[in-house]
Amino acid sequence: MRTILVLLVAGCLLWLVLHGLHNVRAGSGAPPEPAGVLLPTPPQAEPATETPAVPVKTHEDPRPAAAAPAHDPAPAAAAAAAHSAPAMPVASPAAPPSPRQISSSPADELALASLLLHHTDDVPSFLEGPGKSIAPGRRDLALALHRLVTGREDEARRLTEGLDAREGVRVSESSYLKQALAAGGSPVPAATRDESPLIRAAALARVAREGQQALAAGKWREAALAYGELLLGEVCAPWKSERESLAAWSEALARAQAGYRWNPDGGWSSIPVKVESGDSLISVRKRAIKEHAELLVCTGEIARANGLRGEMIHPGRVLKVPLSRANVLVDVDARWALYRLGTEVVAAWEIGVGKPGSETPPGEYVVGEKTREPPWFRPGHAPVPYGDPENPLGTRWIAWQRPDGSSTGLGFHGTKDPGSIGEDQSQGCVRMRQAAIEELFEILPAGAAITVQP
Numbered sequence: 001m002r003t004i005l006v007l008l009v010a011g012c013l014l015w016l017v018l019h020g021l022h023n024v025r026a027g028s029g030a031p032p033e034p035a036g037v038l039l040p041t042p043p044q045a046e047p048a049t050e051t052p053a054v055p056v057k058t059h060e061d062p063r064p065a066a067a068a069p070a071h072d073p074a075p076a077a078a079a080a081a082a083h084s085a086p087a088m089p090v091a092s093p094a095a096p097p098s099p100r101q102i103s104s105s106p107a108d109e110l111a112l113a114s115l116l117l118h119h120t121d122d123v124p125s126f127l128e129g130p131g132k133s134i135a136p137g138r139r140d141l142a143l144a145l146h147r148l149v150t151g152r153e154d155e156a157r158r159l160t161e162g163l164d165a166r167e168g169v170r171v172s173e174s175s176y177l178k179q180a181l182a183a184g185g186s187p188v189p190a191a192t193r194d195e196s197p198l199i200r201a202a203a204l205a206r207v208a209r210e211g212q213q214a215l216a217a218g219k220w221r222e223a224a225l226a227y228g229e230l231l232l233g234e235v236c237a238p239w240k241s242e243r244e245s246l247a248a249w250s251e252a253l254a255r256a257q258a259g260y261r262w263n264p265d266g267g268w269s270s271i272p273v274k275v276e277s278g279d280s281l282i283s284v285r286k287r288a289i290k291e292h293a294e295l296l297v298c299t300g301e302i303a304r305a306n307g308l309r310g311e312m313i314h315p316g317r318v319l320k321v322p323l324s325r326a327n328v329l330v331d332v333d334a335r336w337a338l339y340r341l342g343t344e345v346v347a348a349w350e351i352g353v354g355k356p357g358s359e360t361p362p363g364e365y366v367v368g369e370k371t372r373e374p375p376w377f378r379p380g381h382a383p384v385p386y387g388d389p390e391n392p393l394g395t396r397w398i399a400w401q402r403p404d405g406s407s408t409g410l411g412f413h414g415t416k417d418p419g420s421i422g423e424d425q426s427q428g429c430v431r432m433r434q435a436a437i438e439e440l441f442e443i444l445p446a447g448a449a450i451t452v453q454p
Contacts, residue, residue, distance in 0.1 A: 108134055112142055113197035114239040117205045120149055137166030138198075144177055145202040149209070157181055173199055180206070197238050204233045208249075215252055220259030221267060227253035228345030231338055232329075235453075241334035243350070243422065250336075250348040261322075261346050264306045268341075270320035271295070277315045284313070288321040296325045300442030327449040328367075328440075330430060332360050335422050337412075337430065339440060347439065352420045352431035360428050365408065365450040368399035370441060374413070392416065394434055396441040400450060412437060 108131050115122050123146040127139050134142070144159035160181065164174035176199050211226030230249045234241050260266040273288050281299040289295050303311070306319050313319070324342035331337075332353050339347040354360040373386040374397035384391045394414020402408060412430050414437040415421070421433055432440065 109138070110197055110239045113201035113237075114242065116142065116145060116149065116198065116201040117208070117234075118242050118245050120146065120205060135168045137163070137168040140166065141169050141173055141177075142198055145198055148177065148180055149202055149205040151209075153181055170196060172196065176203075200233065200237060201239075204230055204237075207233070211249075211252065211256075215256055218259070220256050220263070223256035224253060224260040224346075225344065227256055228340075231336070231345050231348050235329070235331040235334045235336055235338065241331070241336070243335075246334065246336050246348070247350065250350075253345065253348060257346055261341065261344075262304050262307070264320050268305075268320075269323040270305075271323060272318050273321055275313050275315050275317045275319060279313060279315070281308075281311055281313065284319055285321070292323075295321065295323070296445055296447055297321055298326075298443070298445035301326065301445065304443055325448070326444055327451070328444065330360070330450065330452040332362065332452065332454055335424075337432070337440075339443065347443075349432055349436040349440070350422050352415065352422065352426055353424050354426050354428040355424045358426070358428045359424075360410075360426070360430060360452060362452045362454050364403060365400040365410070365452065366403055366405075367444055367446050367448045367450060368401035368407070368411075369397075370399070370444075370446060371397040372441075394432075394437060396437045398437075398441060398444065412440060414438070 112123065112126060112131055112134065115126055123142060127134065127142060131139070131142075140159055141163060144156050144163065147153070147156035147159060156177065160174065160177045163169055163177065164171060173196050180202075207226050207229050211223050211230060214220075214222035214226060227249050231246065231253065234246060234249070261268055271288055271292055273284050275284065281302055285297060285299050285302060288297070302308075302319060302321055305322050322341060324344065327340050329338040329340060330351065335351050335353055337349050337351045338345045339349075373395060374393050375386055376384040376388075376391040376393050378384070386393075386395075392413075392415060394416060396412075396414055398412040400408045400410040400412075410429050412432060414434045415431040417425075417431075418433055420426070420431055425431075
């Protein structure tokens with residue numbers, strides 16, 4: 001019996017030794033999971049997609065295109081590449097960007113706005129070519145404005161439907177379209193234009209059309225106001241001013257003002273002064289200023305406004321003295337000067353400005369001394385008399401003073417080099433063609449304000 005028990009104990013010990021050795025060899029990796037625990041399913045890789053992570057819409061798609069991420073330095077180029085190249089698998093796609101991030105290139109939008117005003121017929125081809133990256137909502141806005149400007153109002157109305165719900169279109173932009181399409185819609189004044197370049201351009205384009213119609217119909221006041229509005233809007237616009245348009249509008253303005261501001265029957269605000277025996281234009285001016293101390297006017301302006309061809313005036317005639325104060329706006333970038341009475345542009349001329357290193361300085365100035373046939377003064381040199389080949393000032397000089405009355409050494413003057421007009425070749429002064437400086441000299445009183453903007 002004892003022998004049997006010994007054999008049983010030895011057998012059990014041998015079994016335990018053999019079973020433990022098997023478990024050690026089999027479990028050389030991770031320890032076995034405890035019974036009753038479900039092993040987790042290993043993560044599966046995302047399947048490769050056949051479409052771009054950011055969808056690209058064509059112009060015909062009525063939905064707005066999704067924008068590139070805000071940090072993308074060239075969203076338009078990235079979208080174009082995604083559209084033309086096969087899509088690559090994306091391992092960890094990010095959340096799609098908000099459609100509110102959609103925006104066209106500022107340069108593209110400014111180019112489009114300029115075309116809308118200056119070369120309206122080229123807008124559709126631009127949108128199909130260089131402007132193809134502009135967001136669909138803004139492209140339809142541009143097309144609606146194009147139809148409005150070209151007089152196709154039914155097409156503009158169709159394009160305007162639902163435009164205010166399109167991504168990238170401002171409420172003020174769609175509101176302008178609706179108001180303009182309503183009967184009797186009026187242009188937007190320059191001082192209150194929408195911040196949108198497209199709306200500014202469309203409003204000015206409508207003004208151009210109305211000005212052309214008014215000029216053809218002999219409606220001098222309406223035409224003058226329209227072309228003055230165009231010139232002011234162009235030099236204050238965010239796009240690059242176009243020289244050809246400014247020249248054409250300046251010439252049209254001169255024709256219109258001949259029948260309005262430079263016509264005693266034009267209907268502009270004035271003070272009547274009856275000419276007495278022995279009066280001259282100087283005495284008429286002095287009497288008007290004595291009675292109305294707020295006036296700022298010169299004899300040349302009075303003569304021009306009353307259609308006088310010389311200094312001679314006849315007793316008994318009633319002369320009209322303009323109430324609005326003269327001032328000049330100089331735009332250095334556009335290289336244009338606007339003569340204004342109050343806020344109304346009355347005349348405009350192309351100018352030459354300071355060369356690099358001697359730029360015409362922006363700021364506020366006042367008209368100082370006015371000199372006919374001026375000598376040229378150079379620091380450290382003897383004066384160069386008028387008529388000397390070395391004298392560059394032309395036939396007239398209008399000095400600029402600072403508001404405190406101190407001299408600047410700057411001014412308006414003529415030139416013997418008409419090729420420098422429109423260029424930056426002066427020492428900081430503003431050059432004008434001889435006919436232009438002589439006209440400005442006559443109608444710009446001393447003490448008038450001069451604003452020079454970059």
